[in-house]
Amino acid sequence: MTAAVTTASKERVRAWLKILKTARLIEKELRERFRSELDSTLPRFDVMSALDRSEHGLKMHELSSALRVSGGNVTGIVDRLVEADLVERRAVEGDRRAQLICLTPLGHNTFAEHARTHECWVDELLANLPATEVGQLLELLDLATHKDDQS
């Protein structure tokens, strides 16, 4: 009971810094590999991933809320995916404002391949985390972010 003068808040800052550092380290490595080996980017992968999960495509605002990024951002990313013929914009019946973003067949295949590669990379980068501890880590992070406003 001597030390522990570093209050809980300082310890939490340490934890946050560690989370951030870890995320950046891995993200940086993945970004680099996406760029040099797949000629793509993480944000593009995220968009394609969301589209792949949805059956009939997504509208712009659905994309931007699914990815939690701002609207103007999605426009630019989708622009580039359209250029690369991985994605297409379709009209929405009954609402001429909206448009549906869908993966093209090429987009589907490309995404499937990228997803496989991505899984291998993550497995490699987290290889030192024993499989038995993964669950524990997930639990702690869940704790950290769950708002307990189920009052």
Add this chain to the structure above:
Amino acid sequence: MTAAVTTASKERVRAWLKILKTARLIEKELRERFRSELDSTLPRFDVMSALDRSEHGLKMHELSSALRVSGGNVTGIVDRLVEADLVERRAVEGDRRAQLICLTPLGHNTFAEHARTHECWVDELLANLPATEVGQLLELLDLATHKDDQS
């Protein structure tokens, strides 16, 4: 022993996604508060933090390796900090290529205030993570990123 068909690699992907999601959630909130309440940004805070820790200022390349960002990047951030009078560039004796980046008095005070605020915010955002679990989380994340190439 029935399930567990989801191979370890898929679990690691889940862990990675969770790390990323957590980091982004908190980072987004902090960025937003830095912008609206302190009229600053996370990268600027990082630079000032590194300068504050160093006794006599840092050279540009020291900054960029401390923060693990590219050189061209630091130039831009320091430019803006200089404009805001939070930081100054000093000549280095004996090496006219280099320059020492130092916090101004205003920079010191501003950083101290921002650091206090930052600590409160992090403590608030991670409030649901019991203080007793923080150490465990740090350990797991250390495990995840430590390369064991001490062969």
Add this chain to the structure above:
DNA sequence: AGCAAATACTTCAAGGCTGTTATATTCATG
């Protein structure tokens, strides 16, 4: 001394991201 390599830094292009503002379309209401 002279000259090439290494070092310190800046500049630039491209992309990603945000928040704000503008434009087009739809919908509800009088």
Add this chain to the structure above:
DNA sequence: CATGAATATAACAGCCTTGAAGTATTTGCT
């Protein structure tokens, strides 16, 4: 139908980030 609110998207400015290319300066080698 006209008006105004709400919604969907685009356009814009600003910052951060990277990687590559360019400028100065220093250092090391001959």
